[in-house]
Amino acid sequence: MTPSTELRTGLELFGHPFSSYTWKALIALYETDTPFTFRNIAGNEHPENEAAFLEYWPVGKFPLLVDDGVPIMESSIIIEHVAPAMIPDGRDQAREVRMLDRIFDNHVMTPMQAIVAEHLPFVTKTPDEARIARARAALDKIYPWLNTRLEGRRWAAGDSFALADCSGAPALFYADWAHPIPHGLTTLKAYRSRVLARPSVARVVDEARPYRHLFPLGAPDCD
Numbered sequence: 226m227t228p229s230t231e232l233r234t235g236l237e238l239f240g241h242p243f244s245s246y247t248w249k250a251l252i253a254l255y256e257t258d259t260p261f262t263f264r265n266i267a268g269n270e271h272p273e274n275e276a277a278f279l280e281y282w283p284v285g286k287f288p289l290l291v292d293d294g295v296p297i298m299e300s301s302i303i304i305e306h307v308a309p310a311m312i313p314d315g316r317d318q319a320r321e322v323r324m325l326d327r328i329f330d331n332h333v334m335t336p337m338q339a340i341v342a343e344h345l346p347f348v349t350k351t352p353d354e355a356r357i358a359r360a361r362a363a364l365d366k367i368y369p370w371l372n373t374r375l376e377g378r379r380w381a382a383g384d385s386f387a388l389a390d391c392s393g394a395p396a397l398f399y400a401d402w403a404h405p406i407p408h409g410l411t412t413l414k415a416y417r418s419r420v421l422a423r424p425s426v427a428r429v430v431d432e433a434r435p436y437r438h439l440f441p442l443g444a445p446d447c448d
């Protein structure tokens with residue numbers, strides 16, 4: 226299964242430093258001090274990394290983890306593989322963590338990505354305003370729901386930083402840029418600030434600063 230470039234061993238994470246789903250995997254790796262090699266596929270900085278990545282995963286969605294030559298796709302599965310402690314043991318707690326992970330991905334990341342994609346000139350020259358409006362409406366539904374669900378919690382699913390926070394951090398970071406969280410949703414805004422202050426999250430935010438010009442709506446002067 227090893228692409229033709231060269232034989233490597235250990236954990237390798239293919240991704241882009243500005244990519245929300247790459248952040249999700251990186252946060253779990255940083256949280257657990259897991260040693261790995263980051264294979265940056267940004268632009269033309271490392272063409273060999275992009276070639277190897279596409280050989281492993283022609284779909285082209287990142288991140289991709291390669292563990293001793295075995296490719297592992299999908300950020301939640303990558304996290305379960307490298308950081309099983311990010312899922313609590315108890316049945317009810319584990320369900321809440323997994324459910325919020327899916328909710329952040331499907332109902333925050335997905336509409337946020339749709340708004341961003343419609344503003345990327347290499348995706349479309351004619352933004353689909355109806356798609357953008359649907360995505361904004363979806364965020365207008367999930368923001369208040371999250372605001373209520375997160376009440377009384379330090380982290381997304383309770384007292385422990387978990388998988389749901391690995392997805393919540395990048396989802397809310399970029400969603401707030403694309404479609405600001407209303408000021409009245411104080412619990413959600415406080416959670417976003419708290420999770421962005423977590424050292425593993427602050428690290429991915431800092432590592433991505435050189436790429437902020439890539440944000441097609443213009444990165445706000447904050448965060």
Ligand SMILES: N[C@@H](CCC(=O)N[C@@H](CS)C(=O)NCC(=O)O)C(=O)O
Binds near residue numbers: 285298299300
């Ligand atoms: N379900 C995937 C989603 C990954 C995803 O959408 N990644 C984005 C980057 S944040 C991507 O690959 N974009 C490039 C493309 O769609 O071609 C996961 O959880 O890993």
